[in-house]
Amino acid sequence: MNTFALLKDLIRFNTTNPPGNEGECIKFIDKALREAGFKTSILGKSENKLNLVARLEGTGEAAPFLMQGHVDVVPVDGQQWDNDPFQGIISDDCLWGRGTLDMKGAVAMMMSALMLAKAQGIKPKGDIILAVVCDEEDEGEYGAKYLVDEHPELFLNVKYGIGEIGGFTTYIGNQKLYPIMVSEKQVCTLRVVLKGASGHGSMPIRNGSMHKLGRLLNALNSKRLPVHVTEPALSMIKAMAEVLPFPKNTLLKQLPKPTFTDKVLDILSDNGKIFDSVLHNTVSPNIVRGGNKINVIPPEVELVLDGRILPGLSPEVLINELKEISKIDMDIEITKFIPGPRKVDMGLFSTLSEILIESDKEAKPVPFIVSASTDARYFSKLGIQTYGFTPMLLPKDFKFSELIHAANERIPLKALEFGTDRIFELIKRL
Template sequence: MIVKTTEPQLSAAADSPGPAGPPVAPGLSPVWIAQRLIRFNTVNPPGDEAECVQWIRGVLDRAGIETRILASDPRRPNLVARLPGRGLEPPLLLHAHVDVVPVEGQEWTRPPFGGEIVDGELWGRGAVDMKGHLAMMMAALLRMRARGDVPPGDVILAVVPDEETGSTVGARFLVERHPELFAGVRYAIGEDGGAELGLGPYARLHPIVVAEKRTCWVRVTLRGPGGHASRVASGSGVVNKLRRLLESLADGGLGVQHTPVVDRMLKELANALPPGVGERVDAFRVAPEDPSVLDGLDESTVRYLRSIVQHTVSVTVLQGGTGTNVHPTEITVELDGRVLPGGFTTEEFLGLLRERVGPEPELELFVEGELSPPPRLDAFYDRLVKVLKAKDPDGVPLPIVTTASTDARLFSSRLGIQCFGWMPLLHAPETVYRDRLHCPDERIAVSALEFGTDCFHMLLSGAG
């Protein structure tokens, strides 16, 4: 096992902020940038992203890339950088968050903020989500500057705090208070994508997120008669109501819905897989009501596929009861609801939920995610595909729907920007990328960071 840390290659001065100067050295690699980013502890809460963002500003300033800092909380600034283009295309937005999720309670083999390189992998919190991704974007911009490449349209890089806990001082602040910074932007690239979907042994997939599910969190309140628990509970007792509620939601979803974007995804996926597996995915596409056709595939892949053909509802937080010897009179249950893309309204979702749980339980929608316009897979999507095909001719780009929600929801719902989750990665087939998100021992292959930077550089230079 080799443990080493790379040193700044040509620009040691990049560690301290300074005035704008000549273009930065071309050797400023994504790995070196990602290492530095990981070493800033930006665990959210509390975030404290300022030092990290100021470091990024120093690097970009020295390369002669114009930056602005915008903040509602000075400890948690946003940075917006702009690389001017030739005016042939609308501006393109790249957005990335620098906050990361906590590491407490997790057993890490390596220090989570060490940024160590071990056996060709860069370790640390944020390596995947999403400091590694941001490093690809920054390295591509720096390469453009260093080579004198001028993009066809302006490239805007928005570096934001607070994605992991609601985006209030991050992307939401930017789109609500400074929408003028994004005037004319039609397309954006942000996080997610790049996951191998657990199908690595069958095909080298390059998932491109074209739509996200929408968060709709619901609190269910159940009430019933109390009484001494030394006697059996009443049939109308609140625990019996809880049992019936859990049974009604046991399969995790609210029934299959056909959406064009999922249909296209499953069609392309079926075509990319070897015949036996591909046929089963196609059978699932035609009749998702029967997921047993997927038996034998990786369990998390099956759960993912089942989650993109229906609105899902997961029971997460249960609260109630005051004493072991007292039948409770009230129990609340929180549901993590995720609504499919394609314009489904909150009312439709709540209507289906009501059908499931019956007329009695009180339902309160306490978090409602933004409703984004339906996805468009137009010429820009084709460019993303073309770049991936050029850089990995044997790989298969694939449009996917993610079950998560990212800052893309704010840029798309508030500003009408078509957002893509595009993290170009080239993995060994056995890499379990998705299982590293928010988990201990998060890490990314150095070669994957370099591949991603090459892809971003090709896209930004207009060669795609």
């Protein structure tokens, strides 16, 4: 089955999460793989939320390798689409639909490449494990987290894997970069309570809970949290400085010097956004609760912060930084922390780079840290280093970041072919 036909079929399963209902889609994948001669297992804690694990057997000379992808997608509610998001329509040399980029397209590439390897009798040195999971767009509770917690034996001795976010063309000016994700930030949600005197609304009080909230929001709006130059950030910046033209390269070289970091980011403005998030912990104030009666001054106000912590750092570091920059007396509670990968193992990076350069001579692969989080965080608990590697050669006017999770998500047919071919090449080399 070719990648295009496969993806078209996958798009037609409406796996919008919540609730996902990925069960039928997983069973479809299972059938396709079994017909191609693979042994598979379907696993899950609910009939509607299933996962699939399949294996291409290797000679046993090397450690097994993981390819992982999710088949749930985000909602299309309120978005204006030019084509039906669940039909797999072809228009302008692209296959349209929710999930074409995130990430049924990559799942289709992985499946096709594996089936091709099987059909050609290719035996890699290590087994190749394919894990197709549900629930990534939620918390992964039924998907990757479930597999890692309940069936770790399936991933025994796996050292490296590939997953989403990376390996596709990103243009800075005319320079073609191929960022490959090597690490990700860690989710840390904080509940902040600001307290103050209460009283009658007719007699305003200064420096009450609301005013503290104002000062805190002001501090977050006007200052960044302190700079941290982590190992993966440093290699990302160095690699990009090497390939970018003057004056961007000179500016970038100053970026990892903590006294200059924020100044350089200010100069880079929007162009510096990707560096900003890899050099700082961040918090975004997204929910506020406080006051319930117009004539009562509220004794406390609650602010919920979406915090993202750099790899290797802990929530305590974030909390201290928050107190330090705001100088406000407040109670901070960690309501959610999902630890991510701690160390980065660059062992497979050069192989992945070579594979891209072979097909695109102008490709400049660079490592990067994603500010969001993926299922890689769960697999990292088993000691697996995931690389974001869904290879796509994209045209300059194709704006990946504007299409992902958005209206008119689509994938160029040529990119789909490119990705399948490159993953097939990777399988041959493992």
